[in-house]
Amino acid sequence: MLEDEVAAVGAARRAWVPGVVAEVAGWRRVEQALTRAGAGSRLLAGVSGVISDLRRVLARVDQGAITVAVGGKPGTGKSTLVRAIAGLGPAALPSVAGVRLALRAGPRRASTVVPRTFADLRATHLRPRHLLLGLPDIPTSAADLRTWRYPEPGDQDYLACAHPSLLADLRAIRSSSVELLDRQGGPLLVDDPRTAATIAAEAPHAVREVVVERERVPIALWDLPGTGAVAVSTDLHVVDDLAADVVLQVVRGHWCDADARAAVVLREAGAPVVVVVNGGDVVPSGLDPATTLHADVRDREAVAADIVAPLLRDLANTLPIADAELLAAARVGARPVLTGLAEHAVDPPAG
Incomplete structure (x- = not known):
């Protein structure tokens, strides 16, 4: 079952949690010792950076669900694919042109409109x-x-x-x-996702995202606004702070300039991008059939068999490697800071 497969991947990732928690605690103790020793702001800032990097690793491995973002140029069936993966209809998971929508687990069913600040x-x-x-x-x-x-x-x-x-x-x-904008970024809480969508549709540029929470969400999802229509620079905000394990780029028909621009934007998310061809077995010219998924995104059974199943098999192999690489990068980034500890007679974190 889908939930069992996702749970197995999540359990493997959470095996990293105790070790990373211990590392964060160790660097917290270093930070406190350096503060007592009167260390300079530059060294303290370096320690703070190490802690931030480790906390990002912790947030990644401690999440209860795999996170998948779905994007591409407008009109390719992105929102339909998101609903097919989630097993939800438009009333439970509405889409709003130009607005990023997140589906994630929560203590109860709720929806939140997150406005932008003017800045x-x-x-x-x-x-x-x-x-x-x-x-x-x-x-x-x-x-x-x-x-x-x-x-x-x-x-x-x-x-x-x-x-x-x-x-x-x-x-x-x-x-x-x-x-x-007058809310200065303060979230607007509503019960019904359709109400949240209506509010967001009235001022899509002023909305950072709409968050829909449900009690059971095996795969957390991002439904991204269409990208690539005009220019890359106007669309980069779509992937700001996007914590996704993989990004699906939906393509329909032939690969065009808008698809290429959308791909540039989606790669800025920092996660692997997998192309999904909507509606047909023919892979557009220029794409690798071996790494391209395809299904009619309106067919939930086809989506489960031809998109979700192979995606989970791949993530079960690649996520542990990606998590390990991220942790290794955080530790490498800590090396310059370690050289400054001896000057203040502060021991480095254990491990």
Whole structure:
């Protein structure tokens, strides 16, 4: 059964937990000893960095579920595949154009809309579009954005614009983002996922993500917004802080420039990217049939047999290696810090 297979992978990963917890505790003791010894801020910052790296490893191996992100260009069937993997319908797991949606385990069924702060909106949506359009200035506050003038259809600046769709984005951001920006990133809790989706749809650029929680989630899922339509730089926010074990890129029909741009974005997640061909056995030219999965994403049985099963078999082999490599990298990063401990007569962590 799916839950048994996922549980076996999770148990193997959690075997790392006691050792990593002990390492974090050891570095905490080092941090306290250095503070008492009056160590400099640079050395303390190095120790803090080591602890942060180890905590990231701990968060990865201690999660109760495998985490899969699903992305690609718009219109390929991404959300349909997410629902097929989850075994849920649109009412339980709605999609919102332009908004990242997470399905994860929680103590009860609940949904959360996570708004962006203005600084986040400025960095992820305003700045990339202003740069591509060659606009000289960028709003510096939510109040500034409310009164900002962007060229309208018929304006000379609009007619000379190479990317009118980006101008349309900016005008939509200006008109729809105000109320959620006023929350300054504070989450909005609702019971029904459809309510969360409705709120997010009114101001998608101002929403960082929608989180749907259910009591039993064997595979945690990310339904990513469509990417690759215009430019890589405007889509990179889609994979910000995306803690995924693997990313599925859904492709439909032939491989085109938008798919290539989407692939660049998805690789920035830092996880392996596996291509899923939706609807047919023919693998688009340029892709490796040996590493490409394919199924009609509307067919849940086909998805379970031809996508989920081989994916789990692969992850059972690759995740322990990836976890070990991440832990090894954290330990290598700690080496420069270890050389500074002797100056303060502080013993390094055991192990």
